Amino acid sequence: MIDTERVISEACPACGYRGADSADALVCSMCGALRQREHAPPQPASRDERVEAAPVAVSPASSHPSSPGAGVDVRTPLLLCGAGVLLAPLFGLTPLLRYMAWFLTSLTHEMGHCAAAWFCGCPAYPAIRLDGHAAAMHAEQMIVLAGVIWFALGAAAWHQRGDRWRGLGLGAATLLYPAVAFTGLRELVFLLAGHGGEIAFAMVFLWRALAGGFSHSMAERVAYSTLGWLLVGRNVILSLRLVLSPQGRADYASSGSFGLTNDYLRVADDVFGGPLELVAAPMGLLAVALPVATVLVWWSGRRPDDRP
Numbered sequence: 001m002i003d004t005e006r007v008i009s010e011a012c013p014a015c016g017y018r019g020a021d022s023a024d025a026l027v028c029s030m031c032g033a034l035r036q037r038e039h040a041p042p043q044p045a046s047r048d049e050r051v052e053a054a055p056v057a058v059s060p061a062s063s064h065p066s067s068p069g070a071g072v073d074v075r076t077p078l079l080l081c082g083a084g085v086l087l088a089p090l091f092g093l094t095p096l097l098r099y100m101a102w103f104l105t106s107l108t109h110e111m112g113h114c115a116a117a118w119f120c121g122c123p124a125y126p127a128i129r130l131d132g133h134a135a136a137m138h139a140e141q142m143i144v145l146a147g148v149i150w151f152a153l154g155a156a157a158w159h160q161r162g163d164r165w166r167g168l169g170l171g172a173a174t175l176l177y178p179a180v181a182f183t184g185l186r187e188l189v190f191l192l193a194g195h196g197g198e199i200a201f202a203m204v205f206l207w208r209a210l211a212g213g214f215s216h217s218m219a220e221r222v223a224y225s226t227l228g229w230l231l232v233g234r235n236v237i238l239s240l241r242l243v244l245s246p247q248g249r250a251d252y253a254s255s256g257s258f259g260l261t262n263d264y265l266r267v268a269d270d271v272f273g274g275p276l277e278l279v280a281a282p283m284g285l286l287a288v289a290l291p292v293a294t295v296l297v298w299w300s301g302r303r304p305d306d307r308p
Helices: 047-053 075-087 095-119 143-159 164-181 185-211 218-244 246-253 263-272 277-300
Strands: 124-129 133-138
Touching (some): 095 124, 095 133, 095 185, 095 218, 185 263, 185 277, 263 277
């Protein structure tokens, strides 16, 4: 027997039949057309459905996957930085490792020179000789190449206009580019970019040590930390020797690779026309300040509840 309380009162939209079809009927029993049914009252969910519909708890760390260092014990990377500080001097005390340290420093140094030269439209290539000489020579500026780089900066600034900080940074670089690339500042940038490249690589290495590297293994992070502090230490020691030691300045003046004049001397004599200490002191301060800023930026990227 059909439950009369669940009988559809509306006629079939196709044939007009008002027969005793139940409320659960999908089609008309007379013509087979789809009928408009009343909504059945909601049925209580079964136990299995309730389990499947239960919300998945999301940990605070997983809700911020892009936060640097989120969900990672802060003590571990800081201890790794300390291990790097202790291990970095070994590269200066062990003969074979000392040579490896020189090669790494020379590679990052000349890469900095070449990157600055290419950025200003001057083709450049590094030259590193295994007997202890390294240099990067650049050709004359190619106006077309510099124009392409300037246009690319402007296009990148326009593309990133929706991102406040990236857009502002690229926009400022676009505005400042001709003042650097097409004036005498180009040579100053090229000369300082050698030690600037060392400091930049040190910042990258330290960031990778803090953030976990590619594999998050302890060995990789210790290696990054060691290399980062090695580059920082070499630049700080060089600046201290040039500022505080007359013998250090004399050694620096006579140690140019391939018989060339070293960078700081060329900046002091050709650009500023002042003493060597005027260049060495600010660069030494940068060698300390920028890695410390790297650690602070990494720290600020962590959420407050991740900090001890």
